[in-house]
Amino acid sequence: MSASRTERLLNLLIALLNTTYGLRRGELRRKVYHDTTSSEAAFGRMFERDKDELRRFGFEVETVMDKGWGSDDPATTRYRIGKESNRLPDVSLTPEESAVLMLAAQLWEQAALGSAARNAVRKLQAAGGLADAELPAGVQPRIRPAGQVFEDLVTAVHAQHPVAFAYRAGSTGREELRTVEPWGLGSRFGQWYLIGYDRSRKDKRFFRLSRFTSAVTVLEQETFTPPPAFNVRDQLAALPELPVRHAAVDVAAGSLPGLRRHAADPGAVDTATGADGGADDGGAAQREGYDRLLVPYRDEETFAAELAAYGAKAVVAGPAPLRDAVLRRLEAAAEFSAAPVPAVDFAPAGPQAGKRTRKRTSEDQLKRMLQLIPFLVHNQGLHISEVADRFGVTRKVLEEDLQILICSGLPEGYPDDLLDIRWDDDHVFIIQDLDLTRPVRFTVDEACALLTGLEALNGLPGIAEGGALESVTLKLMAAAGEEGLKAAALSGPEVTPQDSAALETAREAIRSGSQLHLQYLAPQRDAFSERDVDPLRLYSLDSTWYLEAYCHSAEAVRNFRLDRIQDLRPNGRPVSAAGAPADGFPVKLFTPNDDDAVVILELTPRGAGLADEYYAERTAPLPGGNLLAEVRFGSTDWVPMLMARHGGDARVVAPAGLAADVAHWLAAALESYGAAGNPPAPAHQRRQRG
Structure with missing residues (x-):
């Protein structure tokens, strides 16, 4: 749609909104289109396209017929749009409701739903429905979508297009291409699931996004109709939680205190019979200089990603499927690391540099x-x-x-x-203003972003109490109408913290201006450290909460995961004036400094979401669909861990020295499995297992 077409559509909309009786096509052709050269057939095609475009914006173009007086007086067709067509109903929110709504709208930081939430808030502001309100002091929960796969699936769910993707089944371990009619997308047990109709199985299926092994292809030429009154949260509520299993993991002596903290008592697990469904391979020979731990886990793919990030410090002895899942990641990361290096060519920096947004239309x-x-x-x-x-x-x-x-x-x-x-x-x-004083209704993306965000806040201490959350949800449901009903196809994770006591201790310190003393596990250094910090604010990614604070040891603002804090208590001193939070929400997980390492990554389509997650400063597409991303890291020590965790979806392109270090780190990790007394099976044999 060219700029001239934008102007024409706007004029057509204004004309059709401001007529009660309706306008004939000839009047519109002469007065709006100023068309005197094209044929009647060509103009007719253009007019029909424009009407379809307005309908896609939600405006219903009515056709009014005037009956003629006789056979020699043909009927006349007129066109108009009702004054209330696609107008957002009046929504009046109290300051308390407005505060809850703004908090919900800010849950979606990097996802496409983040843009939809901002649009929805602007519409409410334009309609005068939002009251002045203050957000809760120092608290900002956020939702972490499951990368580019999530983005593509949300698009397909709302547009009702089938999708195709490669998927590794949990029951067999085999990778197969699936074609699915996506009904809904939701989070349960810390995992994102797609629910839809599997065309090859001819039945409803649940697909865990962590088991997707390719990017999602949206079949835009096809459509489907989802089941009536489908509600993804109700569907997920019936999904049983995965059982607790135990992995036999050899951990290098004196390392990985965080993993050791979660190890089970060996006497509580029957490793001989494998009664817990997990540690049946625990009889493999233990490596010298390593300690054999039995570590509980539920989701194989999630735990495999964590173990792969430990490299040679943690070697899985069993069960075999978990060991294979770790090796898949390490081998894929090593193979990608060894691929030819692409030419690095970023577009010139500009005001929008570093923002991965689709081209404006x-x-x-x-x-x-x-x-x-x-x-x-x-x-x-x-x-x-x-x-x-x-x-x-x-x-x-x-x-x-x-x-x-x-x-x-x-x-x-x-x-x-x-x-x-x-x-x-x-x-x-x-x-x-020509009576254009009210914004158009919420799109389905906008309704989903707000309503799913409000749903995710349920259970958050200090937010869910009182009636504001419930009342603003009811008001938005009424305003969203049919689009609000479609929001039932999306369900976000709960953002309730795992340790509410630590959260409340930090919140009280923020409110009172008190310093905190903490003992913190730094995974990059694989050790605990003692810190005195000035707490600034709290924020989350799903149910994982972070404390942003000025660290007096580092003399800089740092972000601390609450679940890695061993001890948290006031130290009796007031906060200093040394640190201050960054302006506005949402908070970034990484605050750039002049001495940061600048790293260029190559990302596959499946891993493209990492560019947003790590706030890439510049990006550039590569032939074949991959993406270059320039990312800042405060320390490169943990970059090999990141590459292993995302096995085969990300690699270091530059600097060359870091790329070589990552390759060496991955080789050492793979070698540790080959020297463990139970060498890995060839890749093709592992694919055939199960």
């Missing part, structure tokens, strides 16, 4: 304009730069929007029949 522009008009009506006199910031565009882009708007209005109208917007002194005022 004229459709985006028209959507933005339909939000911009009511926003300006309810926010008269804002500085043009602030308006641009609110909509996530540059000033130049916003001024291009405004130039189109001031040329739009009723067909062949007088000056008062045009949109009148002025920004001569850099403060934007709208004088004539």
Whole structure:
């Protein structure tokens, strides 16, 4: 859709909204399209495309027929759009409800739903429904989507397109191509699941996203109809939790204190019979200089990713499927690491450098304009730069929007029949709005982002209490209408912390301005350390919570995972003035410094989400679908662990020295398995197991 088409569609929309009786096609052709050269057939095709475009925006173009007086007086067709067509209903929120809603909207940081949530909030602001409110002090939960696979599946679920992907079955260990009609996507037991109709099995199936072994292909030429009243949360509620199993893991002496903390009492597990369904291979010879631990786990793929990240420090003796899963990751990472290095060529840096966003289209522009008009009506006199910031565009882009708007209005109208917007002194005022004072309804993505976010807050201490969470959910459901019902196809994880006592200790210290003393496990150094910190705020990724604090040992702001804190207590001193949190939410997991290491990664389509997760400063597509990403790391010591965890989906391209170190680290990890007295089976044999 070109800029001229954007202007034409806007004028067509205004014309059809501002007529009660309706306009004939000839009137529209002459007054809106100014079409005098094309044939009637060509104009008809263009007009039908434009009507379809408006319908995709949610505006129902009504057809009104005037009956003729006789056989020599044919019927006349007129077109119009009702004043209430696709308008967001009035939503009035209290300050308490507004605070809860803003917290829910900020759950989706990097995902596409994050953009949808921001759009939905702008619509509520444009409608004047959001009250001034303060977010809870120092607390920001967030949801971590399952990478690019999640993004593609959400798109397919909402558009009702089938998907195809490679999947490793948990029951057999075999990798197969699946074609699925995706009904819904949700989180349970810390795992994301897709629920849908498997065309080859001809039945409903649950697919764990951690077992996808390829990117998702969306079959955009096909559609399907999901079951009526489908609710993904109800479906997942019936899913039984995986049983606790135990792995026999040889751990290098004196290392991995965190893993040792979770080891089970050997006397509590019957390793001889494998009665717990896990440690049946625990009789393998123990390596010299290693301690044999029995470690409980539920999800094989998740635990395999953790164990792969330990490299040669942890060698799985059994069970065999877990050992194979670790080896798959290490071998895939080593194979990817050894592949030819691509040419590194990033686009010149600019204002949008580092932001992986899809290319803006004229459709985006028209959507933005339909939000911009009511926003300006309810926010008269804002500085043009602030308006641009609110909509996530540059000033130049916003001024291009405004130039189109001031040329739009009723067909062949007088000056008062045009949109009148002025920004001569850099403060934007709208004088004539042509009754476009209310934003359009929520899209299904926007409804999902808000309603799923509100659902995820249920159970969060200090938020779920009281009636604000329930009342704002009911109001948004009513406003979202049918799109709100479609939100039942998505269900996020609970963000309730595992250790609510530690969370409350940190929250109280933030409120009172008190320093904290903590004992912290640093996985990069594989050791505990003692820290005195000034607590700044708390935030989460799913149910994993982090404390952002100024560390007096490091003399810098650091992020500490609550589940890695061994001891947390006030030290009796007030906070200093040395540190301050970064401006605004959401908080980044990594605060860049001048002495950071700049690393260039190559990511597969399945691993492309890591660019967002680690705040890539620049990205560039590669032939074949892979992606280059320039990422800053405070320390490169843990980069090999990251590559192993994401086995085969990420590798270091530069600097060359770090890439060589990663390759050496992976080789040592694989060698440890070959020297363990139980050498790994060839890859093709492991694929045939089960």
